[in-house]
Amino acid sequence: GESVGLHLPTLSVQEGDNSIINCAYSNSASDYFIWYKQESGKGPQFIIDIRSNMDKRQGQRVTVLLNKTVKHLSLQIAATQPGDSAVYFCAENNFNKFYFGSGTKLNVKP
Amino acid sequence: GAVVSQHPSRVICKSGTSVKIECRSLDFQATTMFWYRQFPKQSLMLMATSNEGSKATYEQGVEKDKFLINHASLTLSTLTVTSAHPEDSSFYICSARVGTGNEKLFFGSGTQLSVL
Numbered sequence: 001g002e003s004v005g006l007h008l009p010t011l012s013v014q015e016g017d018n019s020i021i022n023c024a025y026s027n028s029a030s031d032y033f034i035w036y037k038q039e040s041g042k043g044p045q046f047i048i049d050i051r052s053n054m055d056k057r058q059g060q061r062v063t064v065l066l067n068k069t070v071k072h073l074s075l076q077i078a079a080t081q082p083g084d085s086a087v088y089f090c091a092e093n094n095f096n097k098f099y100f101g102s103g104t105k106l107n108v109k110p
Numbered sequence: 111g112a113v114v115s116q117h118p119s120r121v122i123c124k125s126g127t128s129v130k131i132e133c134r135s136l137d138f139q140a141t142t143m144f145w146y147r148q149f150p151k152q153s154l155m156l157m158a159t160s161n162e163g164s165k166a167t168y169e170q171g172v173e174k175d176k177f178l179i180n181h182a183s184l185t186l187s188t189l190t191v192t193s194a195h196p197e198d199s200s201f202y203i204c205s206a207r208v209g210t211g212n213e214k215l216f217f218g219s220g221t222q223l224s225v226l
Contacts, residue, residue, distance in 0.1 A: 008151050008152075034214055034215070036217075041201075041220070041222070042219055042220060043114075043116070043203050043205075043217035043218050043219045043220045044154070044203070044205075044217045045217070046214055046215075046216065049214055089153060089154065091215075096142075097144065097156060097159060098144065098156070098205075098215055099156060100146075100153045100154040100155075100156075101153065102152075102153050103152075103153050
């Protein structure tokens with residue numbers, strides 16, 4: 001089922017530092033995961049995805065790690081920039097539907 | 111990437127009226143579209159799955175008579191909030207999937223509904 005958060009935790013980082021955003025997903029049968037970025041008043045924007053047969057996937061400045069044993073995803077952003085400030089959600093694919101985690105607000109300080 | 115257009119971006123209506131939100135896939139055909147609802151500072155909650163040519167499937171707790179979904183073509187799905195009340199005020203977001211199965215979702219820009 002879906003995971004809904006009542007409060008958004010905030011991660012504050014200095015510009016240029018690396019950021020790590022974590023997500024716990026709910027269903028061990030989920031086989032595909034996506035990280036989305038959402039800016040205020042906008043729809044989610046795709047960042048990176050990973051399938052359950054992988055542990056790690058790298059994109060441009062971003063890396064997703066998947067630990068199926070503990071049902072945990074992380075998103076690593078290298079050299080964080082002010083434009084990275086947003087809310088980040090992980091989404092899990094379960095029975096061809098996507099359910100979203102509770103989200104983390106990333107605040108990048110200049 | 112694929113483009114999903116959602117309209118209107120913002121709507122204000124009186125209590126008791128109905129509001130229709132459109133979601134279009136502009137450069138691809140979407141057999142399946144999804145409707146989400148989001149309250150401030152909260153996550154996206156899946157409301158329903160819209161299937162072209164068939165009835166939508168609703169998540170548990172979502173009233174199908176309240177939130178009417180029509181997916182008349184491979185590029186258009188509509189969500190109608192019927193007899194809207196202030197508690198229906200929310201950010202509604204549609205998404206569409208390219209292909210079937212395990213493929214990424216692309217999202218519209220969302221509709222902020224305010225019911226007075």
